[in-house]
Amino acid sequence: MGSRTYAQELDALIIGAGFSGVYQLKRLRDEGYSAKIVEAGDNYGGVWYWNRYPGARVDSHAPHYQFSDPELWKDFHWSQRFPDHVELRRYFEHVAEKWDLRKDTYFNTFVTSAVWDEAAQKWIVTAKDGRVFRATFFLPHTGIAASRAFPDWKGRDRFRGVQLHSSFWPHAEPDWKGKRIAVIGTGSTGVQMSHALSEGAGELVVFQRTPALPLRMRQVDYGAGEEPVAKEELGDFFRRRGEGPWGFDFGLLPRRTFDDDGAARRATLEALWRAGDFTYWIGNYSDTLFDLAANREVYDFWRDKTRARLHDERLRRLLAPQDPPYPFGCKRVPLEQGYFEMFNQPNVHLVDVNETPVVEITEAGIRTTEKEWEFDIIILATGFDAVTGGLTQIDIRGVGGETVREKFARDGPTTYYGLSVAGFPNMFFSYGPQSPSAFCNGPTCAELQGEWIVGIINHVRDAGLASVVPDEASERAWAAQVNAIAESTLIPRAKSWYMGDGIPGKRRASLMFLGGLTNYMTELKSCAAEGYTGFRFEIPKVQTASA
Incomplete structure (x- = not known):
């Protein structure tokens, strides 16, 4: 047996101390299970433990981005409508104290492998430091942004200056004031970080492949005693949040774009624009993400608003093209606070890598087909192997020894x-591929999916069963449904991580259930009410032997 003789025995082992991981631990302990969290970082927060780059802040506005437990919100105060990374870590400290999480958390613990032991009907989970856990249920709540992606540019290891990935920002802030800085990427992170750096950099050069189409963040500072929603109204607020199509307390308008005449349509778009958050994206007309003509109306309004903020015609062409580079809202929509205005500054430059491709990274900086740019710091805001990468970076082996990576490939x-994968018994996760994932407010999904996982684990325990696993036919049917919904939208018309684009060799398919959280929860509730249809259950093997 080797190391298994000293394996720690658990009912459930959870990977990840972000929203879904800590909620899962709390609820499983409430139900009487022995459960532990293992976390690669040295504190709680998940992605907010790692995201410390300048400008990092959440783009789900308060009070959406928190748990619904009154014990947590009754005495916690948000200082801003869109809290920054420091405040989010303060919130997680508050959660850890209130829920007494630390006694069941192992920090600085990176899981390298998890193997299903068919004979024992247990998971054997091994950490990088050699520790071993033997758990009935394996819950890798690794999130959608756990595995970093890097550009395949020639010479990336030659640069003599400081090179950083945005999601692995040093705890000790680098000295970047007055320096020559390159930011590679214009996704949500690149947009936030570039603007923050522009305020102190000697020179900032943003390298863009595809223009982002961000919306204005309507930031609000809350003084003492000021709340985004009154405390006495929060219970009802969280109920509405859980019933909303995106995990927010708002959804799409109950009419189509051309149901309104031109004047009414412009007034509606103007009101949505002034809201200053995701409302213009996922609170717009009901056909915005389905009909090209409707989508073009939304894009043209965005384009004209954005071009008015730029002084240079080249910048207007590259940052807000006359024709949409892809349907609006079909790539992740960032929120910004002065992103476009920063390009009007003399120390900020835009390099479009389609116009002047990158040739190589040099010892001094980055060479394009136009020139060599010299830098002190190169920052890679190049994203992640999104949604699936957290699972595939671990050597997870199910029935017959096949890995999750092999199955997905x-x-x-x-x-x-x-939530689960055929061939991998007693394994459940949240924010997973083919769930609402990025189209759901994180804490909302953490609670709703976490509750459903607790329900099926209770079913196994209460019925005296040993394991549960989805069958292949049900999995194929769900995948077909997910892709059919995606194909009915405009989402596949854009190259984005929603579709698995950006990672060489990754199969292109919808990584999101795009039917909305409401419909998704209807599916989950129906599955549970019918005795967990689509799943197969096994009795303990020791009972089989004695029968």
Whole structure:
């Protein structure tokens, strides 16, 4: 048996101390299970433990981005409508204290492998430091942004200056004031970080492949006693949040774009624009993400608003093209606070890598087909192997020894309800591929998916069963449903991590259930009410032997 003789025995082992991981621990302990969290970082927060780059802040506005437990919100105060990374870590400290999480958390623990032991009907989970856990349930709540992506540019290791990935920002802030800085990437992170750096950099050069189409963040500072929603109204607020199509307390308008005449349509778009958050994206007309003509109306309004903020015609062409580079809202929509205005500054430059491609990284900086740019710091805001990378970076082996990585490479990222995978018994996760994932406010999904996982684990325990696993046919049917919904939208018309684009060799398919959280929860509730249809259950093998 080797190391298994000293393996720690658990009912459940959870990977990840972000929203979904800590909620899962809390709820499983409430139900009487022995459960532990293992976390690669040295504190709580998940992605907010790692995201410390200048300008990092959440783009789900308060009070959406928190748990619904009154014990947490009754005495916690948000200082801003869109809290920054420091305040989010303060919130997690508050959660850890209130829920007494530390006694069941192992920090600085990176899981390298998890193997299903068919004979014992247990998971054998091994950490990098050699520790071993033997758990009935394996819950890798690794999130959608756990595995970093890097550009394949020639000479990336030659640069003599400081090179950083935005999601692995040093705890000790680098000295970047007055320095020559390159930011590679214009996704949500690149947009936030570039603007923050522009305020102190000697020179900032943003390298853009595809223009982002961000919306204005309507930031609000809250003084003592000021709240985004009154405390006495929060219970009802969280109920509405859980019933909303995106995990927010708002959804799409109950009419189509051309149901309104031109004047009414412009007034509606203006009101949505002034809201200053995701409302213009996922609170717009009901056909915005389905009909090209409707989508073009939304884009043209965005374009004209944005071009008015730029002084240079080249910048207007590259940052807010006359024709949409892709349907609006079909790539992740960032929120910004002065992103476009920063390009009017003399110390800020935009390099479009389609116009002047990167040739190589040099010892001094970055060479394009136009010139060599010299830098002190190069920052890679190049994103992640999104949604699936957190699972595939671990050597997870199910029935017959097949890994999750091998299965996803062979069949695509197929799951059942975005919560489990055929061939991998007693394994559940949240924010997974083919769940609402990035189209759901994180804490909302953490609670709703976490509750459903607790329900099926209770079913196994209460019925005296040993394991549960989805069957292949149900998994294929769910994948077909997910892709059919995606194909009915405009989402596949854009190259984005929603579709698995950006990672060489990754199969292109919808990584999101795009039918909305309301419909998703209807599916999950129906599955549970019918005795967990689509799942197979096994009795303990020791009972089989004695029968």
